Amino acid sequence: MRRAGLLSLIAFFSLASAVHASEPLPKIGLFTTGGTIQSKGAHRLKLAEYSDGRVTPAELLDDLPELKKIAQVEVHEISNIGSGGMTTELLLKLAKGLNESLAKSDVAGAVVTHGTGTLEETAYFLQLTVKSNKPVVVVGSMRPWSAISRDGPLNLVNAVRVATTPAAIGKGVLVLLNDTIHSARFVTKNNTTRVETFVSREIGPLGFADSDRIVFYRAPLTIHTAKSEFDVSKLTSLPQVDIVYGYQEASRASVDALVAEGVKGLVFADSSPAYGKAIQAAQAKGVAIVQGDRKGSGRVLLSERTAGRGVVSADNLNAQKARVLLRLALTKTTDARELQRIFNTY
Amino acid sequence: MKAKSLSICALTLLLCALTAVAQEIPTVLPPGVKVPHIVLMSMGGTIASKATDRMNINNYGGKGLRVEPQEWVDALPELAQVARITLEDMRPPEPPESAQGAPTPAGVGTTFEQLYKVAQRLQELAKDPSVDGVVVTHGTNTLAETAWFMDLVVNIKKPVVFVGSQRPWTGISGDGPLNLYNAVRVAATPAAAEKGVLHSMNQNINAARDLMKTSAYRVETFKSNDLGVLGVADPDMVVFHTEPLRRHTFKSEFNIASLPAKLPEVEVLYAYTESPGHLVDSLVEHGVKGIIIDGTGAGSPAGGQGDAIKRAQARGVVVVATARTRGGRVQDTPRRRESKIIPGDNLQPEKARMLLQLALTKTQDPKEIARIFDEY
Numbered sequence: 043m044r045r046a047g048l049l050s051l052i053a054f055f056s057l058a059s060a061v062h063a064s065e066p067l068p069k070i071g072l073f074t075t076g077g078t079i080q081s082k083g084a085h086r087l088k089l090a091e092y093s094d095g096r097v098t099p100a101e102l103l104d105d106l107p108e109l110k111k112i113a114q115v116e117v118h119e120i121s122n123i124g125s126g127g128m129t130t131e132l133l134l135k136l137a138k139g140l141n142e143s144l145a146k147s148d149v150a151g152a153v154v155t156h157g158t159g160t161l162e163e164t165a166y167f168l169q170l171t172v173k174s175n176k177p178v179v180v181v182g183s184m185r186p187w188s189a190i191s192r193d194g195p196l197n198l199v200n201a202v203r204v205a206t207t208p209a210a211i212g213k214g215v216l217v218l219l220n221d222t223i224h225s226a227r228f229v230t231k232n233n234t235t236r237v238e239t240f241v242s243r244e245i246g247p248l249g250f251a252d253s254d255r256i257v258f259y260r261a262p263l264t265i266h267t268a269k270s271e272f273d274v275s276k277l278t279s280l281p282q283v284d285i286v287y288g289y290q291e292a293s294r295a296s297v298d299a300l301v302a303e304g305v306k307g308l309v310f311a312d313s314s315p316a317y318g319k320a321i322q323a324a325q326a327k328g329v330a331i332v333q334g335d336r337k338g339s340g341r342v343l344l345s346e347r348t349a350g351r352g353v354v355s356a357d358n359l360n361a362q363k364a365r366v367l368l369r370l371a372l373t374k375t376t377d378a379r380e381l382q383r384i385f386n387t388y
Numbered sequence: 389m390k391a392k393s394l395s396i397c398a399l400t401l402l403l404c405a406l407t408a409v410a411q412e413i414p415t416v417l418p419p420g421v422k423v424p425h426i427v428l429m430s431m432g433g434t435i436a437s438k439a440t441d442r443m444n445i446n447n448y449g450g451k452g453l454r455v456e457p458q459e460w461v462d463a464l465p466e467l468a469q470v471a472r473i474t475l476e477d478m479r480p481p482e483p484p485e486s487a488q489g490a491p492t493p494a495g496v497g498t499t500f501e502q503l504y505k506v507a508q509r510l511q512e513l514a515k516d517p518s519v520d521g522v523v524v525t526h527g528t529n530t531l532a533e534t535a536w537f538m539d540l541v542v543n544i545k546k547p548v549v550f551v552g553s554q555r556p557w558t559g560i561s562g563d564g565p566l567n568l569y570n571a572v573r574v575a576a577t578p579a580a581a582e583k584g585v586l587h588s589m590n591q592n593i594n595a596a597r598d599l600m601k602t603s604a605y606r607v608e609t610f611k612s613n614d615l616g617v618l619g620v621a622d623p624d625m626v627v628f629h630t631e632p633l634r635r636h637t638f639k640s641e642f643n644i645a646s647l648p649a650k651l652p653e654v655e656v657l658y659a660y661t662e663s664p665g666h667l668v669d670s671l672v673e674h675g676v677k678g679i680i681i682d683g684t685g686a687g688s689p690a691g692g693q694g695d696a697i698k699r700a701q702a703r704g705v706v707v708v709a710t711a712r713t714r715g716g717r718v719q720d721t722p723r724r725r726e727s728k729i730i731p732g733d734n735l736q737p738e739k740a741r742m743l744l745q746l747a748l749t750k751t752q753d754p755k756e757i758a759r760i761f762d763e764y
Contacts, residue, residue: 255720
């Protein structure tokens with residue numbers, strides 16, 4: 043770990059001063075899963091409809107000869123899909139692949155390409171399951187690789203720069219788009235189309251990948267990566283957890299249907315009067331219940347009344363991230379108090 | 389009732405005799421329960437201001453309309469459950485004439501003399517083993533500057549929490565009481581230690597370095613420029629999400645004990661279309677040691693400033709650029725290095741000014757000053 047950090051430090055400075063050409067560049071694993079960043083449109087004005095072919099990892103690298111001055115990039119292709127199609131199987135493959143690569147002493151860090159739609163879910167999953175202090179940077183783009191004023195190339199270069207930066211070590215899984223470095227714990231997609239879509243509401247970014255240097259202003263305080271208690275090395279599946287949205291006069295039918303389907307946990311993005319009885323029925327069948335919220339920022343407060351009902355508060359995790367954590371937590375325990383400890387910790 | 393207030397008086401007298409500055413508030417905690425000892429220091433502000441009627445929330449304060457620190461704790465008996473409070477009054481003397489009707493009610497008059505006094509007192513409290521944390525009230529207009537100054541010159545690991553309010557203590561739906569209660573809760577939280585000087589208003593916890601007032605009247609006025617909150621003071625608990633990485637308090641190379649009686653003079657100039665060079669010349673003539681140019685875009689001087697900066701530098705004046713965009717760093721580019729203008733990072737100009745004043749007490753070397761701007 044320390045050696046890798048030192049190596050990347052040396053490499054970083056040799057890049058900055060462009061003298062010690064003999065120093066080996068840090069080795070970065072590029073784990074590609076697909077997404078808009080690996081998508082092509084029929085022509086360069088196709089910004090929203092771009093299912094006209096995939097960009098291979100080799101094409102990404104061929105387009106970015108500048109990367110050769112920053113790092114030795116080692117490609118690991120996981121998939122080449124839109125992020126809506128991400129599966130548990132692929133998530134486990136990705137986490138295991140990262141753990142194997144990062145365990146090697148000559149690897150300084152990793153970059154993961156991903157579609158932006160569910161990028162925050164995968165990034166948070168990795169935040170909880172990567173067993174390394176080395177930087178892992180998840181990157182995507184809002185415009186396809188073929189588009190006019192595409193954001194992908196700079197995002198990818200910056201992701202590799204961050205992955206080779208000593209200051210990025212120990213900060214958990216990072217998300218980089220639009221020059222901005224976010225913690226996987228706090229980041230969320232905030233706009234359907236703009237390049238500044240990723241934000242960490244309330245909490246803000248950790249730092250920036252500016253042209254002159256990478257700057258970190260903040261370190262996350264929630265437990266992550268090397269200190270996480272979750273281990274996916276022997277897992278081939280994860281418990282089924284689904285999300286139920288709350289709104290006026292929501293019917294309990296969706297809750298009942300999920301329970302009948304055999305779900306192990308439910309995350310509620312807000313509540314509805316009809317859910318009360320449905321939750322009790324679900325709990326009677328051993329289903330874990332997490333109370334989240336649909337507002338997008340602020341914590342679900344801890345209360346004795348909620349705890350007394352065996353319901354777990356989701357802290358300030360959005361529903362999709364609370365689901366990721368609950369699935370992993372259920373590999374360890376079904377006890378509501380223990381689940382609450384986990385939600386208070388990660 | 390009478391006997392109780394008598395004994396409080398006696399206790400107060402006794403403690404006054406012992407500490408001279410501090411005044412102890414009796415708590416109503418069950419015996420055996422220990423709460424942290426928090427010093428509540430008043431530097432005044434809207435939170436320490438009254439108006440004659442509660443609908444007056446924009447034209448308050450002045451002679452006879454100040455809230456005494458004791459009035460805060462009297463109005464907030466709940467504080468006793470959170471902390472044992474001692475009060476310190478660091479307000480400037482009350483103005484002789486009524487200031488009611490002044491456009492800016494509070495904070496506007498903070499002087500370096502006061503900053504020094506408060507920093508010295510905070511440094512004493514840092515060493516006082518009986519004190520667990522400090523809350524400082526301040527007018528919101530220049531609160532961020534004062535908090536940043538303390539962040540740079542007080543060597544302290546204990547929580548120091550600045551607080552204010554947007555509405556006067558007497559205002560309808562006043563934000564002061566909850567802000568003050570929460571500030572004490574944060575100061576009493578062990579996790580708040582070693583995070584530098586903090587600010588808590590509107591249930592948020594921000595770092596002094598990044599803190600910025602962004603709205604004249606709204607209660608959510610304070611934001612962390614470019615960044616976000618470190619944590620929140622929610623009703624169930626105080627939670628920290630992140631910690632600041634720049635040097636502060638106990639990691640700072642500056643300390644109040646070793647500062648000169650007067651800091652080198654540094655002034656701020658705004659950049660705009662055809663901003664004149666003669667303002668730069670006037671400041672140089674006046675004898676300033678440094679100038680902050682609050683530049684356009686990524687921190688560029690404009691109009692006649694460019695040439696005037698060269699003249700100023702030739703006379704030994706250090707020039708630092710900030711970005712008037714209030715968001716984004718001023719970067720270290722070859723062109724800027726050639727111009728010998730030091731990047732002010734993403735600091736607001738008023739904060740870059742204080743940092744440059746402190747830096748100039750140590751060095752004139754542009755490289756060394758640039759290092760300081762990179763590290764704080």
